Amino acid sequence: MVAQRGEGDEVVTTTPGTSAAQAAPVVPEQDEVVVRERARAIPEAAVARLAVYLRVLSGMVDQGVTTISSEELSAAAGVNSAKLRKDLSYVGSYGTRGVGYDVEVLVSHIERILGLTRKHSVAVVGIGNLGHALANYGGFQSRGFPVAALFDVDEDLTGVPVGGIPVNHIDDITTVCVEREVSIGVIATPPQAAQAVCDRLVSAGVQCILNFAPVVLQVPDDVEVRKVDLAVEMQILSFHVARRADEASAEQAANDLINGVGVDRVVIRP
Numbered sequence: 114m115v116a117q118r119g120e121g122d123e124v125v126t127t128t129p130g131t132s133a134a135q136a137a138p139v140v141p142e143q144d145e146v147v148v149r150e151r152a153r154a155i156p157e158a159a160v161a162r163l164a165v166y167l168r169v170l171s172g173m174v175d176q177g178v179t180t181i182s183s184e185e186l187s188a189a190a191g192v193n194s195a196k197l198r199k200d201l202s203y204v205g206s207y208g209t210r211g212v213g214y215d216v217e218v219l220v221s222h223i224e225r226i227l228g229l230t231r232k233h234s235v236a237v238v239g240i241g242n243l244g245h246a247l248a249n250y251g252g253f254q255s256r257g258f259p260v261a262a263l264f265d266v267d268e269d270l271t272g273v274p275v276g277g278i279p280v281n282h283i284d285d286i287t288t289v290c291v292e293r294e295v296s297i298g299v300i301a302t303p304p305q306a307a308q309a310v311c312d313r314l315v316s317a318g319v320q321c322i323l324n325f326a327p328v329v330l331q332v333p334d335d336v337e338v339r340k341v342d343l344a345v346e347m348q349i350l351s352f353h354v355a356r357r358a359d360e361a362s363a364e365q366a367a368n369d370l371i372n373g374v375g376v377d378r379v380v381i382r383p
């Protein structure tokens with residue numbers, strides 16, 4: 114089989130000797146795993162879920178699990194199985210009916226889509242409370258993100274090892290980031306320093322920024338920024354709890370109504 118560009122940027126597999134005009138998408142056979150490359154964009158939320166599937170699947174590889182059904186994976190990842198199947202179709206993986214997904218194959222497809230086929234060295238800037246915690250956390254290394262450099266403006270911290278890595282002064286950020294091939298910069302400085310730190314990371318060639326400081330950073334188009342704000346996550350949790358409480362009290366009111374006035378059914382509209 115060879116790969117060709119199909120309609121709408123989808124690459125379809127065709128048998129040798131078939132012309133592109135004749136090429137029709139291959140319908141997955143029951144016992145066949147069909148792999149399709151999709152050039153179209155994957156929704157941001159699906160990318161986040163793919164990272165969750167990868168974490169779950171990597172744990173399964175460690176336990177020697179070789180195949181997994183979509184139901185098992187959806188339960189382990191906390192995602193409904195229809196959404197999971199849709200997400201996995203973005204990476205071109207269709208499981209085998211009655212057998213499920215080959216865990217290692219799925220891991221390699223997701224890693225390829227997430228660009229994890231190579232290591233991404235990380236620099237943390239701002240080695241205060243948060244920076245210390247991040248630098249000391251061993252979990253990034255095992256997920257393909259080794260922390261390779263630490264920076265702070267505080268000269269008392271220069272040379273002090275945190276998580277086994279000596280802190281460099283911020284003035285050395287360009288040379289050190291280039292030398293250690295840093296591709297992700299984590300900003301854990303006070304907000305007023307964050308934009309200048311971001312600019313220095315960008316001029317050192319760092320194209321991915323993970324920003325913990327509560328500011329919106331301005332970056333060139335070819336630089337990706339993700340902002341982490343735990344307070345926002347808590348506000349989202351609070352919203353869901355409040356909504357659940359509203360639903361429970363509406364249901365209670367409906368039950369009271371049924372019991373009180375003898376109607377059979379009350380429909381609650383959002």
Ligand SMILES: NC(=O)c1ccc[n+]([C@@H]2O[C@H](COP(=O)([O-])OP(=O)(O)OC[C@H]3O[C@@H](n4cnc5c(N)ncnc54)[C@H](O)[C@@H]3O)[C@@H](O)[C@H]2O)c1
Binds near residue numbers: 243302304309324342
């Ligand atoms: N996103 C979140 O959920 C979250 C959670 C906690 C903290 N934060 C944010 O993370 C940041 C750090 O918080 P913290 O409690 O660790 O603060 P901190 O004061 O303990 O540490 C800040 C560190 O940054 C260093 N620094 C200051 N200016 C610098 C510069 N120009 N270059 C390099 N280093 C510089 C300081 O010397 C200090 O070591 C703050 O902006 C805070 O608001 C975000």
